[in-house]
Amino acid sequence: MKPIALADWLQQWLNTGSGEPAYRQLYRLLRQAILDGRLPSGVRLPSSRELARDLSIARNTVIQVYEQLAIEGYVHAASGKGTFVEDTSQDTVDSASSAAWGDHAQATGESNRGLSMRGRRLMDRLGFSRRQYGAFMAGLPDVAEFPAKAWLRIQNKHWRSSPGRLLSYAAAGGYPPLRQAISAYLNSSRSVNSKAEQVVVTTGIHQALDVATRLLCEIGDTVWIEDPSYWGLRNLLISSGLNVEPIPVDGEGIRPSQRDLRRPPRLIVVTPSHQYPLGMVMSLARRRMLLDYARKHGCWIVEDDYDSDFRYESRPLPSLQGLDSAGQVLYVGSFSKTMYPGLRIGYMVVPERIAPAFASAVAELYREGQMMTQSVTAEFVREGYLSSHVRRVRNLYAQRRALLIDAIRSHYQDSLDIIGDEAGLHLVLALPDHVDDVEICRQAFDRGIMVRPLSDYYLIKPRMRRGLLLGYAQVQQEQIGPAFRILASVLDAHIAEGQHPAPGVSAPAGRT
Amino acid sequence: MKPIALADWLQQWLNTGSGEPAYRQLYRLLRQAILDGRLPSGVRLPSSRELARDLSIARNTVIQVYEQLAIEGYVHAASGKGTFVEDTSQDTVDSASSAAWGDHAQATGESNRGLSMRGRRLMDRLGFSRRQYGAFMAGLPDVAEFPAKAWLRIQNKHWRSSPGRLLSYAAAGGYPPLRQAISAYLNSSRSVNSKAEQVVVTTGIHQALDVATRLLCEIGDTVWIEDPSYWGLRNLLISSGLNVEPIPVDGEGIRPSQRDLRRPPRLIVVTPSHQYPLGMVMSLARRRMLLDYARKHGCWIVEDDYDSDFRYESRPLPSLQGLDSAGQVLYVGSFSKTMYPGLRIGYMVVPERIAPAFASAVAELYREGQMMTQSVTAEFVREGYLSSHVRRVRNLYAQRRALLIDAIRSHYQDSLDIIGDEAGLHLVLALPDHVDDVEICRQAFDRGIMVRPLSDYYLIKPRMRRGLLLGYAQVQQEQIGPAFRILASVLDAHIAEGQHPAPGVSAPAGRT
Known part of the structure; x- marks a missing residue:
C-alpha cells in the first residue's frame, strides 16, 4: 500500500459514529494492516501531522497510536527520519x-x-x-509405538464387511458410531459433558477453528489468542481476515488487562489444560473468571485440548467445557497425539443448540468423507485400544x-x-x-x-x-x-x- | 442491520476518490450485504431519496442501483411501499x-x-x-465397483513395510511419490503440463480453492464464478469474505459481458471440460479469450476438472492448463469420482513460481497428513490400477x-x-x-x-x-x-x- 493510499484506506474504515474512540480505531486498523501485510516491513508511515490532517483527527491521537505500536514492536521511530514498520521478516518475533x-x-x-x-x-x-x-x-x-497390528486387523475387517456406502461422502458431522465413541471417551477421560450429537468429527484442530470462525465470527471480528500461542492457529486466524488480539498469560493462564476487558472479543481461544507452549495449567479462579466474562459479554470460547491425555505428575484436570453451564465453550481436540498425526481425525464438542449448524457446515464447506477410516477409529476407541x-x-x-x-x-x-x-x-x-x-x-x-x-x-x-x-x-x-x-x-x-x-x-x- | 445503520455502513465503504463510479460501488456493496446476510430478506431498503441524501450522492444513482438489483432478483419493489430485500430463504434461487x-x-x-x-x-x-x-x-x-481387493493388498503391504514416519505429519505439498504419480497421470490422461513439484496434494477441490483464495486474494477481492455453478465452491467463497461475481454461461462456456470485462477480477473459477452443472464444453475460442484476458489483466484462473475422465461420445478434451503459456492457470481435481469420494485426496497443479508457496501453505493452514494413505494411492496410480x-x-x-x-x-x-x-x-x-x-x-x-x-x-x-x-x-x-x-x-x-x-x-x- 503506498503511503498516499494509506490515508484513503484508513478514511474508509474510520467510523466516528461508532462509539469506539478514534485512538482505538486507528491503533486497531494500523496493527491489522501490519499483521496482514498491507503495510509491509520497512514502509515509512506518514508523519503524525500529515495523517492527523488527512483523517481530520487530533495529532496527539496519532502520536499516541504510533507510540503504542512502537512499544508493542510493530513499528520503530528513527529520530529525524520518521516511523517505520518493523522489518518483521527478519527479526521480530511474530514472523517465523x-x-x-x-x-x-x-x-x-x-x-x-x-x-x-x-x-x-x-x-x-x-x-x-x-x-x-x-x-x-x-x-x-512416538508413532512407532502405535498398535498398528490391532489397527490393521480392524481395518481389514471393516473393508471386507462394511457397506460400500462408507466409501462415499460423509453424513454431516461424521460417522455416527464414531461420534458416540468420542463422546463416551471424552466424558470419561476429560470430564467433558457431551452427547454424541454434540460431537462433530473434523480433520483436526485447524479445521475445527476454521469452521468455528466461519460460523461464529464476521470477517474483521476480534479473536483473543494467548500470547505466546501455537503458530498454526494464529496464522490461520490472521489469514482468515480476523482481528487477532494477543492476550498475555501468567502462571494461571490467560490474563487480559483492564483495557482488554473493556473490548470483549467475539471468540477466545485458550489452552487451559496445558498452555501452549509454556505448559502451565489455567487456575480454577481464572477459569471461572473467563466463563463469567464470556457469559456476560456473549463471547464464545474455544478450548484447545491438544495433548492433556499425557500428564505425569498428577491426574489430568477436568476440561473447561465441563465447567461451562451456559453453553459457550467449544471443546476441540484430535487423535494426532494419542494415535498418530497422519490419521487426521479430530473432533469438536459444540454446545447443543449450535451443534446441527456445525455438523452441516463441515459437510458443506469441506465435503467431508473418510467414513471408512472413521468406522475403524470408532471400533478402535470403543473397544478400549485407545485407552x-x-x-x-x-x-x-x-x-x-x-x-x-x-x-x-x-x-x-x-x-x-x-x-x-x-x-x-x-x-x-x-x-x-x-x-x-x-x-x-x-x-x-x-x-x-x-x-x-x-x-x-x-x-x-x-x-x-x-x-x-x-x-x-x-x-x-x-x-x-x-x-x-x-x-x-x-x-x-x-x-x-x-x-x-x-x-x-x-x-x-x-x-x- | 437496521435501516438506520445501513447508511452509516455504506458511508464507511463508499470511496469517492477510488475512481470506481458511485453507481458501481453502491451496487456492489448492497449486493454484498444481501449475499452475506447483513441485509436479511424482508428488510425494507431506505427510500432512494433518503439514501441519496445520507450518502450525498445523486438520487438517480440510487434509483438505477435499486432497479438493477430488482432485475437480478436481489430486491423487489412493492409499489407505494418501498423496496424490499428478496425473501431469499424461501424462493430465490441462490438460497438453497x-x-x-x-x-x-x-x-x-x-x-x-x-x-x-x-x-x-x-x-x-x-x-x-x-x-x-x-x-x-x-x-x-459407483463405489461398489472400486477394486477394493487390489487397494487392500497394497494398503496392507504399506502398513507392514513402510517406515513409521508415514504416520506423522506430512511433508509440505504431499508425499513426493504421489506428487510424481499424479503428475504423470494428468500429463498423459488430461494433457496437463506439469512437473511433480507443481503438484500439491489436497483433501479435495474445496481445500484447493480455499488455499488458492488465501494465497492469491485479499478479503473482499472479486472472484468470478460461472452462473450456474457448483453450490459447494460458491458457498465456500462467500463464507470466506470474497466478492463473488456470477458470470453467465452460454453454449461455449463462461461469457462475461462487456460490463464484466471492464472490471477484471482477481480470480476466475471455471469448469472448461464439463461445465457444472450444465455440461457443455468450453470452446477453444473461449479458452483463448479467457487466457488472453487473464494474462492482460493479471487474473488467476482456477480450472476445476472434477469429472472429465468420464467422456462417452468423444475423446476427453485437453485441459485449459495445457494451453496456458503464461503460468496463470491452477488446475484442480480429485480422486473422488475416479476412485471413491471418501478417500478425500485431491490435487492441484500450480504454476511453477508459486508452487512452493502452495505446498507450504497447505502444511501451515491445514497441518496436512495421511502420508500412509497417500503412499497407497501413489502405488495404485503408478501401477495402472487407476487407469x-x-x-x-x-x-x-x-x-x-x-x-x-x-x-x-x-x-x-x-x-x-x-x-x-x-x-x-x-x-x-x-x-x-x-x-x-x-x-x-x-x-x-x-x-x-x-x-x-x-x-x-x-x-x-x-x-x-x-x-x-x-x-x-x-x-x-x-x-x-x-x-x-x-x-x-x-x-x-x-x-x-x-x-x-x-x-x-x-x-x-x-x-x-
Whole structure:
C-alpha cells in the first residue's frame, strides 16, 4: 500500500459514529494492516501531522497510536527520519524467524510474486517444520509405538464387511458410531459433558477453528489468542481476515488487562489444560473468571485440548467445557497425539443448540468423507485400544521426560529453568534474556538437532521470553543424552557469549 | 442491520476518490450485504431519496442501483411501499431452496441463535445432500465397483513395510511419490503440463480453492464464478469474505459481458471440460479469450476438472492448463469420482513460481497428513490400477447413461431436452419455464428418488432455467427404468398443471 493510499484506506474504515474512540480505531486498523501485510516491513508511515490532517483527527491521537505500536514492536521511530514498520521478516518475533533457522522452505522472493498481501505475509511467518521426527522435535508422539497390528486387523475387517456406502461422502458431522465413541471417551477421560450429537468429527484442530470462525465470527471480528500461542492457529486466524488480539498469560493462564476487558472479543481461544507452549495449567479462579466474562459479554470460547491425555505428575484436570453451564465453550481436540498425526481425525464438542449448524457446515464447506477410516477409529476407541495405548505410552513418555530432565540437570544443574513439563510431549528450557534462541535453533539444526525457539511463539515483542521447546516423546531413550549434549555444546557458547561479550560482538538489534 | 445503520455502513465503504463510479460501488456493496446476510430478506431498503441524501450522492444513482438489483432478483419493489430485500430463504434461487425439499437438516431458527450473519447465511443456503447414494443422486461414482481387493493388498503391504514416519505429519505439498504419480497421470490422461513439484496434494477441490483464495486474494477481492455453478465452491467463497461475481454461461462456456470485462477480477473459477452443472464444453475460442484476458489483466484462473475422465461420445478434451503459456492457470481435481469420494485426496497443479508457496501453505493452514494413505494411492496410480479402473467403469457408466436416456425418451420422446450428457456422472433434463423444479425434487424425495433442481445452481434469478440433475453412474442398471418411472409420475403432473392451470391454482409467486 503506498503511503498516499494509506490515508484513503484508513478514511474508509474510520467510523466516528461508532462509539469506539478514534485512538482505538486507528491503533486497531494500523496493527491489522501490519499483521496482514498491507503495510509491509520497512514502509515509512506518514508523519503524525500529515495523517492527523488527512483523517481530520487530533495529532496527539496519532502520536499516541504510533507510540503504542512502537512499544508493542510493530513499528520503530528513527529520530529525524520518521516511523517505520518493523522489518518483521527478519527479526521480530511474530514472523517465523524460523524461516531463518533453516527448517522450512524460504518461499520468498521470486516465488511470492503474484501472491496476495495476506499470502505473502503467511509465507513470511510460516511455522511448520519440514522434518517431523527426531530429537527434539516438539509436538510429536512416538508413532512407532502405535498398535498398528490391532489397527490393521480392524481395518481389514471393516473393508471386507462394511457397506460400500462408507466409501462415499460423509453424513454431516461424521460417522455416527464414531461420534458416540468420542463422546463416551471424552466424558470419561476429560470430564467433558457431551452427547454424541454434540460431537462433530473434523480433520483436526485447524479445521475445527476454521469452521468455528466461519460460523461464529464476521470477517474483521476480534479473536483473543494467548500470547505466546501455537503458530498454526494464529496464522490461520490472521489469514482468515480476523482481528487477532494477543492476550498475555501468567502462571494461571490467560490474563487480559483492564483495557482488554473493556473490548470483549467475539471468540477466545485458550489452552487451559496445558498452555501452549509454556505448559502451565489455567487456575480454577481464572477459569471461572473467563466463563463469567464470556457469559456476560456473549463471547464464545474455544478450548484447545491438544495433548492433556499425557500428564505425569498428577491426574489430568477436568476440561473447561465441563465447567461451562451456559453453553459457550467449544471443546476441540484430535487423535494426532494419542494415535498418530497422519490419521487426521479430530473432533469438536459444540454446545447443543449450535451443534446441527456445525455438523452441516463441515459437510458443506469441506465435503467431508473418510467414513471408512472413521468406522475403524470408532471400533478402535470403543473397544478400549485407545485407552490402553494412551496408558502404555504415557509411562514410556514419562521415562523419556525423566531422562531429558536428568540430562539437562546434569549439565546445567539449576542454572536454567525447566517449565511446563508436567504434561504433554515437550518441555521448555528457559534461557537468559540476552541469548538469541532463534540463532541457537539454527545452529542446532545444522548439527541435526531440531529445537524451536520460544521467542517465536510471541506476537508482542516486549513480552517475549527466550527458551527452547524440547520434544521428548518420540526420541529413543538411548538418543536423549547424546542428542542433548550436542545441543548443549551449541547452547554453552551462546550463554557464555552474553556473559562475557567479545570485543565488537553485540547482541542483535532489538534483542537485548 | 437496521435501516438506520445501513447508511452509516455504506458511508464507511463508499470511496469517492477510488475512481470506481458511485453507481458501481453502491451496487456492489448492497449486493454484498444481501449475499452475506447483513441485509436479511424482508428488510425494507431506505427510500432512494433518503439514501441519496445520507450518502450525498445523486438520487438517480440510487434509483438505477435499486432497479438493477430488482432485475437480478436481489430486491423487489412493492409499489407505494418501498423496496424490499428478496425473501431469499424461501424462493430465490441462490438460497438453497433445497432446504425446502427435505434433503438436509434445516438448521434454522433456534439452532442458529448465536451464529454470525455469514454463518446464518450459510445455513440458509446449504447445498449438500444428507443421502449420498441411490437413484438419481448426482455427482457420485459407483463405489461398489472400486477394486477394493487390489487397494487392500497394497494398503496392507504399506502398513507392514513402510517406515513409521508415514504416520506423522506430512511433508509440505504431499508425499513426493504421489506428487510424481499424479503428475504423470494428468500429463498423459488430461494433457496437463506439469512437473511433480507443481503438484500439491489436497483433501479435495474445496481445500484447493480455499488455499488458492488465501494465497492469491485479499478479503473482499472479486472472484468470478460461472452462473450456474457448483453450490459447494460458491458457498465456500462467500463464507470466506470474497466478492463473488456470477458470470453467465452460454453454449461455449463462461461469457462475461462487456460490463464484466471492464472490471477484471482477481480470480476466475471455471469448469472448461464439463461445465457444472450444465455440461457443455468450453470452446477453444473461449479458452483463448479467457487466457488472453487473464494474462492482460493479471487474473488467476482456477480450472476445476472434477469429472472429465468420464467422456462417452468423444475423446476427453485437453485441459485449459495445457494451453496456458503464461503460468496463470491452477488446475484442480480429485480422486473422488475416479476412485471413491471418501478417500478425500485431491490435487492441484500450480504454476511453477508459486508452487512452493502452495505446498507450504497447505502444511501451515491445514497441518496436512495421511502420508500412509497417500503412499497407497501413489502405488495404485503408478501401477495402472487407476487407469484400468477408469476404463472399466467408463463403459459401465456409458451403459447406465444409455439406459437413462432410453427411459427418458420412451416416456417423453423429444418433448424434453437432455443436456450435458456427453461426459461426467449426471445429465440435465431440461424442463419448461413454468415448472417448479424445486417442488418436483421435494415430491420425488418423498417417493425415495433423489434429484436436484437446476434452478438451485443459479445466483442470478432472471438467468434461471428449470430442470433436473439426474446422476446415473451409481444406479444399478435394473433400477434405472423403474426409478425413472416414479420420477416421471411426479413430473407429469407438474408439466400438465402448467399447460392447463386448474381453477384457483397458479404458479408460486416469482416463478412464472
